[in-house]
Amino acid sequence: MALPKVGSIGEYIREQRQQAKISMRQLAAAAGVSNPYLSQIERGLRKPSAEILNQIAKGLHISSQALYVQAGLIEDREPPSDVITAIRADTHLSGRQRQVLIDIYESFRKEKRAEDEQTSQNAHLRHDSESGDEPLPEEYLAALEPFAASTGNGTANQETKEG
Amino acid sequence: MALPKVGSIGEYIREQRQQAKISMRQLAAAAGVSNPYLSQIERGLRKPSAEILNQIAKGLHISSQALYVQAGLIEDREPPSDVITAIRADTHLSGRQRQVLIDIYESFRKEKRAEDEQTSQNAHLRHDSESGDEPLPEEYLAALEPFAASTGNGTANQETKEG
DNA sequence: GCTTTGCGTTTGCAATTGCAAGCACTCTGG
DNA sequence: CCAGAGTGCTTGCAATTGCAAACGCAAAGC
Known part of the structure; x- marks a missing residue:
């Protein structure tokens, strides 16, 4: 149970970043994290904490929840109905x-x-x-x-x- | 303005736990974390990762999102009503x-x-x-x-x- | 009394996060 | 060909997470 779905979150971040056409250092600066760490996150070598994840989401201008769901940290969107x-x-x-x-x-x-x-x-x-x-x-x-x-x-x- | 009140997440967890009338060890077992760590989390001495937070939410049978919002990890732009x-x-x-x-x-x-x-x-x-x-x-x-x-x-x- | 059971807390310690510094590579252009 | 600037990636290292074991305390049970 070392790396359950950590890879998917990294791929997702990289996907979003490339879609926004910004470099690692740019996103890292925008998210307030270091570039090497972002690199490791995107390749699934590190499991970012929620705080980092949240900052990355802000840097990508995407919903934090989307990222959390991708990371498997939120079950799924629980129906608020x-x-x-x-x-x-x-x-x-x-x-x-x-x-x-x-x-x-x-x-x-x-x-x-x-x-x-x-x-x-x-x-x-x-x-x-x-x-x-x-x-x-x-x-x-x-x-x-x-x-x-x-x-x-x-x-x-x-x-x-x-x- | 990193985190408005990091301690609040701990207080919130403790509140919810006491509301459910379960002990630290019970919640810790249900959440799959150790009791001492839960103790430190509740008193704001430790900043739990998103994974731990998610497990605690499950153990408390509350919404993960509520916990993340309390932790300041999700913007509260969700419709509050x-x-x-x-x-x-x-x-x-x-x-x-x-x-x-x-x-x-x-x-x-x-x-x-x-x-x-x-x-x-x-x-x-x-x-x-x-x-x-x-x-x-x-x-x-x-x-x-x-x-x-x-x-x-x-x-x-x-x-x-x-x- | 004094042992057991349960509570929350404290104390070292392995494992991990997250970063500063540096590496390897490609593209421009002098 | 060699600077310079751009990209992503590897390497130690301080700081932190998260846990097993042990602690102090209170309420039963013998």
């Missing part, structure tokens, strides 16, 4: 907020499913085993409290006694 | 649920922003053109009622971020 996936990918939320949001969403799904089964008899039997089946524990209610209170510090206790 | 798009596109939600979920999400965004700005004091609250500045009105709390299986005490405290 899914609500849970989108919530998980959102960096503007705290971990606690994320978890609360996901649980609320799943509770909504469950609630809606129950309603649908009451009105129409054929229901989708999508059984997600993502999280627990229980209703929201009280700690999430505590997290929701800032809605009712004033703006400002929503305070959430994360302590758990049960073990 | 993918969550809203996903919610709107979800056919398994009722219209009311959809609206509530979106409002909660936006409140979380606002809350988080306030928290982040509280740390750095020179911050103005600029009001969005989208919705008001108020927290969620009580009608949304009513919508959240199904969660209230057990009415817990409201005491909540922000997670400890002591060194």
Whole structure:
């Protein structure tokens, strides 16, 4: 497992660089790395860190993600059409907020499913085993409290006694 | 301006790990890295390579992209409101649920922003053109009622971020 | 008490990254 | 033919990554 797909990332970089018709030293300067190192990267002799990769992407004016996917560092473009996936990918939320949001969403799904089964008899039997089946524990209610209170510090206790 | 906050990636990982209620050794095993190294990463003493970062993301069951963005390795030019798009596109939600979920999400965004700005004091609250500045009105709390299986005490405290 | 189990952390050490300096080659042009 | 400038490539070497082993600490278990 020495060189899994390191070669492909190097080939990809070289391809992009030649397509842009710039030399190694030019790209190296633009990316802020040394030319010999870039040479080794392009031939798969070195496995560049994410930081370097990101700078190279900038120097090539291509998407960092494209490079990461090529490097096998991102599975594949995860479809953001899914609500849970989108919530998980959102960096503007705290971990606690994320978890609360996901649980609320799943509770909504469950609630809606129950309603649908009451009105129409054929229901989708999508059984997600993502999280627990229980209703929201009280700690999430505590997290929701800032809605009712004033703006400002929503305070959430994360302590758990049960073990 | 190499990296705004290298430590933030470690804090983010630790946050996510504690959110998932797993130990360092568990996550380390799941991610295929050593526990001491994970410890150093979480405290910002080491700068993990993209490969390690990707494995940690897998071990945490979170999006690799989220982690890369936190690490400052991907520009955050991704549409930050993918969550809203996903919610709107979800056919398994009722219209009311959809609206509530979106409002909660936006409140979380606002809350988080306030928290982040509280740390750095020179911050103005600029009001969005989208919705008001108020927290969620009580009608949304009513919508959240199904969660209230057990009415817990409201005491909540922000997670400890002591060194 | 005192051993075990689990937690996060600290400590050397092999392996790797990433670079400065230099190498080999080709093309221009004097 | 020999400078000069362009290309990509090889070579030591400091700095860093990432890990195995060991540490200190707290909570059970005997």
